Amino acid sequence: MQEAATGIVFTPLDWVWTIMLILLMIVCGVIFYRLGKRSESDFFLAGRGLPWWLPATSVYATHTATDTPMWITGAIYQCGARGIWYPFFAAWTAISAFVSTRIFRRSLAMSQAEWQNLRYSGLGAELLRGWLAGWQTFMNMFVLAWVSAAMGKICVYLFGWPNWLGVVLFTSVCAVYVLVAGYWGVIMADFQQGVISFLVITLVSCWGVYVAGGPLGIVSKLADLGESWRMNPFHFDGFWGLDSGSFYAMDFITLLIMSTVGGLGMGNFIDWYPEAQRIQSAKSVRDASYSIWAGGFVSLIRNSIWAVAILAFFVLYPNIQSEAEYEMGWFRLGFEYLPAGLIGIFFAGIIAIHLSTVSTHLNLGSLYATRDLYHHYINPEATQEQLVKVGRWNTLFLLIGSFVLGLTMQSITSWLIFALWLQAAGIWIPSILQVVWWRFNSWAYLSSWIANLVMSWLVVWVLPELGLLPDLPNWVNFWLLAGLVALVYIPVTFMTKPDDRDHLVRYYAMARPLGFWRPVHEDAVKKGLIGS
Template sequence: MELSTLDVSFIIVFFSVVLGIGVYVSKKSGKNSSEFFLSGRTMPWWLLGLSMVATTFSTDTPNLVTDIVRTSGVSGNWVWWCFLLTGMLTVFVYAKLWRKSNVKTDLEFYELRYGGKPASFLRKFRSIYLGALFNIITMASVTLAAIKIGGIMLGLEPWETVVGAGLITVVFSALGGFKGVVYTDFLLFFVAMAGAIGAAFYLVNIPEVGGIEALIAHENVSDKLNILPDFDNTNVLITMFIIPIAVQWWSSWYPGAEPGGGGYIAQRMLAAKNENHAIGATFFFTIMHYALRPWPWILVALASLVVYPDVASIAQAFPDVAENKLGQDLAYSAMLTKLPSGLLGVVLASLVAAYMSTISTQLNWGSSYIVFDFYKQQINPNATEKQMVAVGRMATVGLMLLSALLALTLQNAFEVFDLLVTFGAGTGLVFILRWFWWRINAWSEITAMFVSGIISIVLVKTSLGHILFDPMTGVFPEWANYPFVVLVTTTIWVTVTLCTKPESDQTLRAFYKKIQPGGPGWAKVVDKAILAKVDISHPKEKWSVPAGITAMLLGVALVYASMFATGFWIYGENTNASIAAGIALISGLLLIKVWNSLKEEIL
């Protein structure tokens, strides 16, 4: 595919602006570690919210959505739409708690909530486990998508894409730090949205597709339009809807959707001006991420079923693509090759924007773990600010290099998604309850983390998984695999919790005094402190969790109803769209009332 002068000019200007921002903020970002990783905790909610949305655009997300839609239909997206419940819980319950903690990374929380050697071990281990291992896998998935886009649209070899995209991103990330990431995310958000919407509008109306009405009526598409799964297909209903909504959202750790908040979402909450801005940022992100942004990708995925009905047709159209990179997810890139000059440049820039935003965030977040939670804790407790920034920049380069090498060996975006979700199965409940149940200790998290990983590996890599869950000969149906991991993991970590010593009174009282989590889960600690005449409660601080959960449920109704309304409007089902919009409006009005009762005025 040949790029016009206009396309190339747009891309060059875009790269120049992004790198210019990185250079411009590099001096201030390198001033100290707080500036490099949290921008001095001065960020407003709207900028952080836009940054979260831009970060989760990613190059692998449209590929993942395309893979899901082509394989399981629009309703297959419930495997990640379910994480809206996690997001809303973070907005109305955990965002305030994270910002009050005033930690530099969410792993620093461990030595605030727990004590002794187990807490220290947990913090150091998770810094490598998440900051390096999981982070590298996530970035490799994003880079794999870039490889496929480069191969399909520009005819680039995998190594050429990795070197070209990775080099610019790592230089920008190492220079600009967190401030550079957030500032450029503001630009990247608008470029990425324009590219996604522009591509969807044009591709649905190309002659091969024939417009939205012809698309919806096409035989390859008509059976994949339902937003909810087929309730007559028990296996699909359980796998794609019931398990995600009933179990997956609260039980699994997944980057960007951690139960109770965490990762780069927590990093942005910690960088906010105050608690109100932390809540506002996560609320804005959650609405955009689930209600509006997926539909342009879904439309392109549906249109691709008309132009490229199967993988064989993609392979025939693009014979130079390596066999180990072929898959349903390639259809998104394949469709983009049909864009006209000008729009093509915008879309390519938007994909570059998505890649840079996600990778730069992952690099800054991952290196913050390595610096604060491993280097300073384990190697050099007396490290100067200058040394920590230097190590952060070196870690940024190292993480980029390792993820690029791994990306060259991967094949499919959904496989990585499934791996990450399953590997973290059963750990989520610990992250949710550790703020509100005093009895949870460091051993609870250590146990959950190791048991979940070990069971997942055993079921995937050994014959036991086939004996238990093989669809033809297994003892249990295939859909029971994930709930099984959750049940076993949860049972073991709860048992270990009750069989090990609780955290010391000193640790528990210090945590309660700082965070004020409230609720019956801390009643024993508060009562004991009162008897000891130790003041740990703030009289004006009320337990806001019940109101927070009410706000969460209303927020979920608002976003899901908005998502349905958007889909029905696109499908031309105006009556259903109006009903869904009405539900969204009512939910929004009730949410405002509850929000005011929480006295969390964001604006």
């Protein structure tokens, strides 16, 4: 038996469960070796032939990372059930399933960077493709580093291992099947990892509720503590206000609009990029739509199950002040209260959560580096064999890069927050406009990215630091950035020429986008590409 610094005991039965489930996950991926090596399309999209439930499970599994229970726990412990609106951004899949998912699937672009080449034309399109490819290669390495660092922390907490061991060990295990089987390995392993992780999340959360006195026990204890408001997801500190520590109805409304209307666009959420890969791997438009919808639906159910478990944790430990301490709440429910024998299953569930995220980002980062950088710019004549080989080398490059980043993560945590800002507010509207408005061109979209970079840096970091801008609540920051960036891309749109009309007509006939496309639609009809 092994006893960790925290007093958590791993019996031989726990290790048997852990090792068996790890082996199952690896074998599940590796056996698809032959399919993965057939072509670039197989290595990155499983040949575009998957039924909806496979990418759906992958959507859910990928977005259940080791750091997810930490930050959802933080939000719920701090804000009560209303904190559930922070991770509600997964709801972008509700509208996307029937709008942007459909349009993207019909474009057949292998990646979002390639889609820029289909939607826009000329030098602007190439600049956008190059920028997104480079950015996504880096971001995937960054996310890998981030989740590996979280795994490192869990292993330090559990076993007292040195940090580097937790960062490197399980991510390397995952790299085995991603390297040999590509996306086929990712998707097949994701399926069983998704099922395992959902069952484990439900098991641990229900156990936590039971330990805290059962559902009605939690309700009465919250009442005794004078904290019944924590059960109400619609408990706000007024309609609106400027206190950054409060949660206003405007926070909820902003999150609701951002997450749902955002489904009209492409690339306005960091999640869009892995989902774009799942969309293209589905065997039909219908399968793509259902996979995105179902993946989002199950993710929201998972969030709510976690929320209840954290209410249970709050009842057990109501006075924790340290964020770092209460963020581990859900893990503590599992490791401190599950009986011997079940702890191994819990740990295997955590590994499943970790592997499903890591495998996706290894393969996705490699997709951008291979398809959008190597194949597009360096060697357009590459054979399928060469492309698969380069895909594997890029996977290895991402793996090693993520270790270097992951081991220095403590000092660069704030950069991730900055990166997320950069991804969100300022380009939220342009990412919708590029889908729904024919006149929005590549220069406008490019300028919105650059303006967002500058404005978010100023509004979120520099001006508050200099005392020139107060520390604003999130909802104000979002709309302020959206407005400031609009002051740049709207003039740019009208001061630059529209994209080449023939190029737009070809794109329109294939993707059939929603919105303001009348002139392009009329040209497509005249050319006989579509019916009236």
